Amino acid sequence: MSKKVKVSVQGLYKIFGDDGASKVELVKNGMTKSELLDQHGHVLGLQDINVDMKEGEITVIMGLSGSGKSTLIRHLNRLIEPTAGKILLDGEDILSLQGDNLLEMRRTRMSMVFQKFALFPHRTVAENAALALEVGGASKQEQRAEAEKWLARLGLKGFEDSYPNQLSGGMQQRVGIARALCAHSEVMLLDEAFSALDPIIRSQMQDLLLELQKELHKTIIFITHDLDEALKLADHLVILKDGYVIQQGEPQHIILNPSDVYIERFVSDINRARVLRTRSIMKPLGGQDLSVALPVLADDNLESVIEMVHGDTSKSFVVEENGEQLGYFDMHDIVAAMVPQRAKEEWVG
Amino acid sequence: MSSYSGLFDLLGMREWCDEDKKPSLMSLGKLKGGEANWYDVKFPSLDNLHEACAKVPQTRDFTAGIEDGFLAIRPVLRTVLDPLTQPLSWALDGALWLFTSAPWWLLVPVLFGLCVFVTKSWKIGALVLSFLATFLFIDHYDHAMQTLAIIFVCTLICVVVGVPLGIAMSKSDRLQRAITPILDMLQTLPTFVYLIPLIFLFKITEPKLYGLAIILYAIVPVVRLTNLGIRLVDPDVIEAAEAYGLNKRKKLWGVEIPLALPTIMAGINQTIMMSLAMVVIASLVSAPGLGTLVLDGINNLRLGVGFVAGFAIVLLAILLDRVSKAALDRVNATQSNH
Ligand SMILES: Nc1ncnc2c1ncn2[C@@H]1O[C@H](COP(=O)(O)OP(=O)(O)O)[C@@H](O)[C@H]1O
Numbered sequence: 001m002s003k004k005v006k007v008s009v010q011g012l013y014k015i016f017g018d019d020g021a022s023k024v025e026l027v028k029n030g031m032t033k034s035e036l037l038d039q040h041g042h043v044l045g046l047q048d049i050n051v052d053m054k055e056g057e058i059t060v061i062m063g064l065s066g067s068g069k070s071t072l073i074r075h076l077n078r079l080i081e082p083t084a085g086k087i088l089l090d091g092e093d094i095l096s097l098q099g100d101n102l103l104e105m106r107r108t109r110m111s112m113v114f115q116k117f118a119l120f121p122h123r124t125v126a127e128n129a130a131l132a133l134e135v136g137g138a139s140k141q142e143q144r145a146e147a148e149k150w151l152a153r154l155g156l157k158g159f160e161d162s163y164p165n166q167l168s169g170g171m172q173q174r175v176g177i178a179r180a181l182c183a184h185s186e187v188m189l190l191d192e193a194f195s196a197l198d199p200i201i202r203s204q205m206q207d208l209l210l211e212l213q214k215e216l217h218k219t220i221i222f223i224t225h226d227l228d229e230a231l232k233l234a235d236h237l238v239i240l241k242d243g244y245v246i247q248q249g250e251p252q253h254i255i256l257n258p259s260d261v262y263i264e265r266f267v268s269d270i271n272r273a274r275v276l277r278t279r280s281i282m283k284p285l286g287g288q289d290l291s292v293a294l295p296v297l298a299d300d301n302l303e304s305v306i307e308m309v310h311g312d313t314s315k316s317f318v319v320e321e322n323g324e325q326l327g328y329f330d331m332h333d334i335v336a337a338m339v340p341q342r343a344k345e346e347w348v349g
Numbered sequence: 350m351s352s353y354s355g356l357f358d359l360l361g362m363r364e365w366c367d368e369d370k371k372p373s374l375m376s377l378g379k380l381k382g383g384e385a386n387w388y389d390v391k392f393p394s395l396d397n398l399h400e401a402c403a404k405v406p407q408t409r410d411f412t413a414g415i416e417d418g419f420l421a422i423r424p425v426l427r428t429v430l431d432p433l434t435q436p437l438s439w440a441l442d443g444a445l446w447l448f449t450s451a452p453w454w455l456l457v458p459v460l461f462g463l464c465v466f467v468t469k470s471w472k473i474g475a476l477v478l479s480f481l482a483t484f485l486f487i488d489h490y491d492h493a494m495q496t497l498a499i500i501f502v503c504t505l506i507c508v509v510v511g512v513p514l515g516i517a518m519s520k521s522d523r524l525q526r527a528i529t530p531i532l533d534m535l536q537t538l539p540t541f542v543y544l545i546p547l548i549f550l551f552k553i554t555e556p557k558l559y560g561l562a563i564i565l566y567a568i569v570p571v572v573r574l575t576n577l578g579i580r581l582v583d584p585d586v587i588e589a590a591e592a593y594g595l596n597k598r599k600k601l602w603g604v605e606i607p608l609a610l611p612t613i614m615a616g617i618n619q620t621i622m623m624s625l626a627m628v629v630i631a632s633l634v635s636a637p638g639l640g641t642l643v644l645d646g647i648n649n650l651r652l653g654v655g656f657v658a659g660f661a662i663v664l665l666a667i668l669l670d671r672v673s674k675a676a677l678d679r680v681n682a683t684q685s686n687h
């Protein structure tokens with residue numbers, strides 16, 4: 001993993017209230033969210049957030065409602081000012097940006113997709129999509145051409161001159177995504193972008209996002225409260241609770257090694273066979289009899305492996321990637337991986 | 350005499366009370382005070398206390414004090430307000446001249462065209478035409494045009510002042526807190542009371558006297574509804590505007606005002622209707638127009654004159670309401686019914 005860090009959040013604190021700055025010390029000394037509210041009337045939004053978001057990856061931030069996800073993502077384009085901490089974009093501290101530089105950063109380097117779409121109801125679909133270009137002073141033709149290109153890419157050809165409220169929710173969010181893509185920014189922020197959509201549409205939108213990502217290699221920060229969605233999209237998963245990061249890392253690793261009962265509860269409901277991949281449960285090679293082992297791909301999920309052998313418990317497998325043998329496992333390992341693990345007390349991440 | 354004389358005696362203040370008085374009256378007061386029965390006991394109002402003790406001021410002294418105070422600051426106020434409001438007089442005179450000296454065969458088509466243009470509706474145009482024809486036919490056309498000219502100028506000023514004020518209020522909670530009580534007062538003050546300080550300030554023959562009265566009364570809804578409209582713009586949409594780097598000016602003109610426009614237009618509609626209500630009352634302070642006919646009806650007991658003028662005012666009200674509502678509907682349509 002030698003990818004460049006695109007966005008780095010370091011020691012970030014956010015305390016809502018008249019005098020948040022003076023309360024940081026209290027929180028650092030261990031005061032909890034409810035104590036801070038009762039004794040000082042301030043709301044603890046975020047505490048000591050340290051996350052590196054790598055270039056070309058999808059970083060998913062997950063947590064229950066009220067855990068601070070929206071607060072965190074709004075720090076990245078400074079819709080919310082931090083109480084303490086640093087936010088680096090390509091190594092540059094964005095907290096030093098002022099006035100026009102800040103507006104320029106929002107227009108050209110970050111684009112945002114919202115849960116409730118937040119399209120301008122008085123503008124056409126094409127005008128909505130071209131917002132960032134319009135703000136940047138591009139010509140009308142340029143705006144139109146770019147909007148048409150991305151709208152067509154998202155399957156909205158022919159709707160350019162419609163108004164947002166003539167479109168279904170799924171289509172409106174496609175316009176929201178087209179608006180983000182038109183900005184040509186390297187970072188995309190999606191705040192529960194698919195949470196307001198029906199399950200089938202939602203699944204389609206997730207596929208669409210992954211497909212676009214293969215092509216465009218953006219740095220995507222995606223927020224969700226849904227673990228299935230998180231696991232489908234995440235390269236890096238960050239789990240928030242009450243404003244602090246409770247665990248972060250590779251999603252498969254988190255499922256197999258939940259560090260906390262809070263995460264265990266999240267993890268216990270999912271279809272593990274479908275989520276876990278062979279690379280996550282394989283053991284190192286050495287000493288096994290590979291002559292009867294069936295070859296499987298490292299990114300195959302366990303469900304497909306079970307299906308392949310029709311549930312025959314005597315089989316064993318060798319994991320391959322690009323023609324190279326990576327590891328070995330048998331049906332016992334699959335069964336063992338099906339059982340959720342208790343959180344290990346001394347988890348180190 | 351008063352039953353409260355005893356009280357002042359009891360408090361040992363008699364001497365202070367009667368410093369400027371002849372002692373003989375005091376003894377008389379004492380005598381009568383003793384005979385007062387409980388049924389007739391008076392509330393210790395200023396006037397009643399004054400009877401018992403001349404040092405206590407009467408209510409009349411207070412009203413006189415207000416008058417004196419007002420008269421004292423009048424020259425200062427005049428030197429400030431007079432030049433400031435002079436353009437209002439010019440505008441009113443100019444509009445009155447324009448509306449009354451333009452021949453009917455020119456003005457009627459112009460008004461018709463204007464209404465059709467803002468409403469994009471031939472039906473409204475036909476209504477306007479038939480009402481104007483009615484005014485011409487019953488010989489109330491000149492008065493109606495005078496009223497219309499005044500409403501035109503006053504509404505324009507209300508919008509030019511009120512919309513920016515409403516926008517400023519929507520941006521600052523402090524300004525909102527400061528201005529809301531003033532708006533409440535302007536709205537609840539009986540319409541006649543407006544005229545009192547203005548009569549003191551300006552000559553009754555000056556058009557700005559009634560112009561100010563109308564503007565003060567009619568500006569309230571456009572300020573209120575502009576403020577409300579901007580505050581009610583979907584915060585998600587505002588956030589999106591900010592996230593894509595719109596600056597304050599672009600956010601205001603590109604997002605907030607367009608989205609608040611239906612509410613602002615509703616405010617303008619109310620402002621127009623309130624101008625009409627006030628312009629009739631303002632005929633008391635020499636505002637020309639249909640109101641003078643109503644006043645004539647009241648003063649000289651000419652029932653018919655008053656009724657017909659009242660009828661013409663109703664027609665004018667319907668006309669103004671329909672045209673401004675149709676313009677409002679058109680704004681709504683371009684916003685949401687695509
Ligand atoms: N402007 C604010 N003032 C006070 N508290 C806030 C504000 N914004 C968010 N919060 C609080 O911060 C916490 C996190 O909110 P949010 O980031 O919206 O959570 P999520 O998006 O995960 O549902 C909540 O407890 C919320 O009440």
Ligand SMILES: [Mg+2]
Binds near residue numbers: 069070071
């Ligand atoms: Mg949220």
